[in-house]
Amino acid sequence: MGVNSSLLGRRVLDIGCSDGGHAFACAARGAEVVGIDAEDSPRNEGRNNFAENRRLLGLDVDYRAAPIAEVTHEFAGAFDVVLFLNVLYHMRDPAQGLRDVSAVVAPGGTLYVKTLIYSPLPSRVQPLLGGRPGPSLWRRPRCYSAGRYGADDRTLFCRPNWWFVPAHLEKNGLAVERVRRRGDRQFVVARRPGGGASG
Numbered sequence: 312m313g314v315n316s317s318l319l320g321r322r323v324l325d326i327g328c329s330d331g332g333h334a335f336a337c338a339a340r341g342a343e344v345v346g347i348d349a350e351d352s353p354r355n356e357g358r359n360n361f362a363e364n365r366r367l368l369g370l371d372v373d374y375r376a377a378p379i380a381e382v383t384h385e386f387a388g389a390f391d392v393v394l395f396l397n398v399l400y401h402m403r404d405p406a407q408g409l410r411d412v413s414a415v416v417a418p419g420g421t422l423y424v425k426t427l428i429y430s431p432l433p434s435r436v437q438p439l440l441g442g443r444p445g446p447s448l449w450r451r452p453r454c455y456s457a458g459r460y461g462a463d464d465r466t467l468f469c470r471p472n473w474w475f476v477p478a479h480l481e482k483n484g485l486a487v488e489r490v491r492r493r494g495d496r497q498f499v500v501a502r503r504p505g506g507g508a509s510g
């Protein structure tokens with residue numbers, strides 16, 4: 312999904328959409344978008360500004376106030392593009408979270424994951440070890456509890472290492488296409504094989 316690419320006719324799910332910045336950007340490019348967020352005040356479709364932003368922008372974007380786990384069955388295999396940006400580290404069970412997120416990607420669809428990671432290695436050195444997990448102790452997928460590494464944010468529960476997200480996406484049937492890192496954030500792009508669509 313390039314910055315200027317059209318998303319006409321594509322079904323997009325923005326998981327943990329908060330105020331809806333990414334969801335609205337996709338809708339403006341022609342996508343049929345659903346935003347979902349675990350915040351659940353019925354008065355304002357969550358405590359975020361999603362409803363107000365939607366009104367101001369005049370864009371037709373559906374919103375579900377629910378954690379992803381509650382809609383996994385309803386949305387199974389339904390989306391061509393799934394955004395899961397800066398949400399994983401808020402999950403108490405990140406492996407289950409990645410299962411739920413993977414389940415809603417349609418055949419041929421693309422999942423974009425961005426997350427805080429924990430790594431003692433400098434950003435420039437990390438990719439030299441490769442995105443794929445390996446048999447060595449060093450390249451084993453792991454997820455650390457945030458508390459252990461000194462989180463000052465109470466909503467932050469875990470920090471995966473570099474191999475955790477790619478390993479779990481592959482376990483859930485997705486093909487990992489790109490793994491990048493900038494500072495303490497990792498960006499992973501993965502595709503579900505099959506279908507004719509391209510992300």
Ligand SMILES: C[S@@+](CC[C@H](N)C(=O)[O-])C[C@H]1O[C@@H](n2cnc3c(N)ncnc32)[C@H](O)[C@@H]1O
Pocket residue numbers: 326327328329330347348349350377378379380395396397398401402
């Ligand atoms: C740091 S914000 C990220 C917002 C946006 N995706 C971005 O990248 O700017 C994390 C959001 O994820 C939501 N969230 C946390 N756990 C969730 C879950 N299990 N299902 C859906 N949303 C969740 C939170 O309510 C919060 O709005």
